[in-house]
Amino acid sequence: MKIFILSSGEYGSKIVNGIATHGFASNIIGIHEFPSSDDLPEFIDDISSYIPENIPESDLIIAVGLYGDINMVIPEVVKKSGAKSVIAPIYHPKQLPLGLQNEIINELDDNTTIVFPKPFCGLTPIGDEFIDKFTEIFGRPRFEIETDSESEEIDLDSNISSIKVIRGAPCGSSWFIAENLNGVSVKDAEFEANNKLHNFPCVASMATDNATGDTILHIASYRTKEAIKRALGFTCKVPMVDEEACEGFEECENACLNSCPNVLTGVETIYYNDDGKAVIDPASCGVCEICIHECPYGAIEVYEERVNIKKDNE
Numbered sequence: 001m002k003i004f005i006l007s008s009g010e011y012g013s014k015i016v017n018g019i020a021t022h023g024f025a026s027n028i029i030g031i032h033e034f035p036s037s038d039d040l041p042e043f044i045d046d047i048s049s050y051i052p053e054n055i056p057e058s059d060l061i062i063a064v065g066l067y068g069d070i071n072m073v074i075p076e077v078v079k080k081s082g083a084k085s086v087i088a089p090i091y092h093p094k095q096l097p098l099g100l101q102n103e104i105i106n107e108l109d110d111n112t113t114i115v116f117p118k119p120f121c122g123l124t125p126i127g128d129e130f131i132d133k134f135t136e137i138f139g140r141p142r143f144e145i146e147t148d149s150e151s152e153e154i155d156l157d158s159n160i161s162s163i164k165v166i167r168g169a170p171c172g173s174s175w176f177i178a179e180n181l182n183g184v185s186v187k188d189a190e191f192e193a194n195n196k197l198h199n200f201p202c203v204a205s206m207a208t209d210n211a212t213g214d215t216i217l218h219i220a221s222y223r224t225k226e227a228i229k230r231a232l233g234f235t236c237k238v239p240m241v242d243e244e245a246c247e248g249f250e251e252c253e254n255a256c257l258n259s260c261p262n263v264l265t266g267v268e269t270i271y272y273n274d275d276g277k278a279v280i281d282p283a284s285c286g287v288c289e290i291c292i293h294e295c296p297y298g299a300i301e302v303y304e305e306r307v308n309i310k311k312d313n314e
């Protein structure tokens with residue numbers, strides 16, 4: 001697989017470094033560095049002067065850290081490289097708004113697949129040869145965890161004895177988290193993984209994203225905590241819907257579903273059962289509590305108790 005990277009700014013550099021360090025160094029056949037957003041005009045009328053001169057024949061284009069109109073180089077780079085697969089991750093609410101995403105899609109031919117994961121560590125396989133190959137190493141994190149528990153179902157008093165990254169965030173944070181979780185109590189693992197993500201530090205934005213009602217950095221932390229929960233097979237804190245109190249989505253016009261930042265980034269964290277009552281997936285839920293405030297019937301409450309989760313064998 002031949003990867004050509006379009007990069008800009010601190011975010012771009014961190015991702016390039018992560019991809020080269022933890023996976024596809026020998027697959028990177030070129031990197032084109034664009035000026036940072038501070039050195040570019042807000043509106044670019046003529047994108048042609050920004051198209052790289054030497055564009056190698058490629059399979060996968062990854063555009064990281066390009067902010068605003070400069071992203072319109074993507075269709076031309078795709079055309080000249082012959083690539084059919086593109087990943088353009090979103091790290092900031094204003095970086096690649098929906099209108100700009102649609103403009104890029106409209107310029108691409110029907111045989112090109114482009115994804116805009118928000119953030120990059122939300123990327124999962126989608127049935128595209130090269131994007132899926134990339135997700136063998138990078139995307140929504142997955143860990144394999146061993147503990148010193150003596151029982152088959154992990155004992156809450158046990159500690160992590162080894163942790164391995166199966167798939168990691170392209171910035172490299174998952175490998176940093178894995179290096180630092182040995183010996184941590186299984187009960188504190190989610191919390192500690194979240195701290196380590198912030199210490200790394202995660203380069204996703206802390207600005208509120210109007211499209212999701214949350215920050216992109218928080219969404220990154222939900223993906224990391226989900227990976228820990230799925231590897232351990234349980235969580236100790238989760239919001240649950242009281243079926244008696246839930247009036248169903250028709251009465252509340254999907255209040256919880258429409259406000260959940262995970263659902264708004266394509267993750268099925270809230271869904272409905274056959275009676276039309278909401279159900280929360282404890283694995284992907286980030287416990288942001290937004291749905292709790294949005295439910296007009298007060299039907300959702302946070303419980304601090306062990307809830308088992310099917311282990312991740314994807």
Ligand code: SF4
Nearest residue numbers: 260285286288289291
């Ligand atoms: S607490 Fe509610 S809104 Fe937040 S992630 Fe969980 S289900 Fe979604």
Ligand code: SF4
Nearest residue numbers: 246247252255256295
């Ligand atoms: S939990 Fe509340 S917001 Fe969600 S479907 Fe039920 S009534 Fe609506």
